[in-house]
Amino acid sequence: MNECFWLRNMTVMGQGAPNSIRKLGKQQGRCLCLWSEERGFCRIYPVPYGYVRDWEIIDVEVRKPNDDGRENSFVICEYETEWKNLSKRIHVHKTTTKTGKVANKALSRNEQIELIRKLAKDTFSDVRNNKRSFGLIKPEKFDMFLEKNKEKAEGQATLGYTEDNSIDNIIMNQNDYAWLPYIKYSCLGKCSSKHPHTSKVVEWGAYQWMRTHPNSEEHCKKLIKNYHVGEEGYEHYLLIGNLRFHISTYVIVKVVRFKVK
Numbered sequence: 001m002n003e004c005f006w007l008r009n010m011t012v013m014g015q016g017a018p019n020s021i022r023k024l025g026k027q028q029g030r031c032l033c034l035w036s037e038e039r040g041f042c043r044i045y046p047v048p049y050g051y052v053r054d055w056e057i058i059d060v061e062v063r064k065p066n067d068d069g070r071e072n073s074f075v076i077c078e079y080e081t082e083w084k085n086l087s088k089r090i091h092v093h094k095t096t097t098k099t100g101k102v103a104n105k106a107l108s109r110n111e112q113i114e115l116i117r118k119l120a121k122d123t124f125s126d127v128r129n130n131k132r133s134f135g136l137i138k139p140e141k142f143d144m145f146l147e148k149n150k151e152k153a154e155g156q157a158t159l160g161y162t163e164d165n166s167i168d169n170i171i172m173n174q175n176d177y178a179w180l181p182y183i184k185y186s187c188l189g190k191c192s193s194k195h196p197h198t199s200k201v202v203e204w205g206a207y208q209w210m211r212t213h214p215n216s217e218e219h220c221k222k223l224i225k226n227y228h229v230g231e232e233g234y235e236h237y238l239l240i241g242n243l244r245f246h247i248s249t250y251v252i253v254k255v256v257r258f259k260v261k
């Protein structure tokens with residue numbers, strides 16, 4: 001077993017939509033993309049729902065996985081036995097607000113914009129050719145569309161319910177969705193791969209939106225509007241990450257967007 005150690009002062013950059021984890025009896029876990037000046041981009045998984053939000057600053061106790069060759073990829077220490085309560089392993093930094101309340105520490109909007117602009121120097125070919133786990137790309141242009149999920153069997157009823165049966169707790173894994181969002185983009189920087197690139201979006205927030213009417217194309221299509229695709233006055237960046245069993249295939253972990261005017 002690989003030794004556990006702490007990754008500290010990591011900013012939560014993005015969270016993927018859940019997948020079912022075989023080692024955990026098919027319970028859902030997600031991948032996080034974390035970043036720090038010292039470590040760069042790191043992937044940690046599996047992470048249950050509810051521990052962290054984007055832009056928060058966290059410490060997390062991890063180890064190297066036994067069966068994942070991707071750069072800077074880690075699993076949570078003892079997740080197999082402590083899945084129900086990982087609070088010993090995941091700590092969100094705290095801060096005191098002006099009104100004296102203790103709150104989770106997160107980057108301010110200005111800090112987010114500053115960090116993203118600083119990091120968004122990658123192109124698809126840089127990231128893929130160097131087998132990097134993540135890259136942040138400023139697209140020259142991009143478009144978003146939905147595709148019918150070919151892996152979803154006809155009439156599949158995989159929705160599971162937790163105790164309180166509320167819509168927020170319906171368990172849906174990425175592959176349970178009828179529609180999957182994709183982005184076609186060209187990099188702004190120098191890129192030796194053929195343009196445009198087409199990648200699936202796995203951002204958790206996108207699936208949270210679709211899950212309320214997962215089979216309605218009309219509803220799911222509103223994602224494109226939510227992301228302000230093609231709207232004036234918005235800056236967009238694509239955080240890409242690679243797949244465990246196809247390390248030269250990249251998906252979009254997050255579509256970072258800021259209204260700047």
Ligand SMILES: [Zn+2]
Pocket residue numbers: 123124125186187191192193194195197
């Ligand atoms: Zn490119």
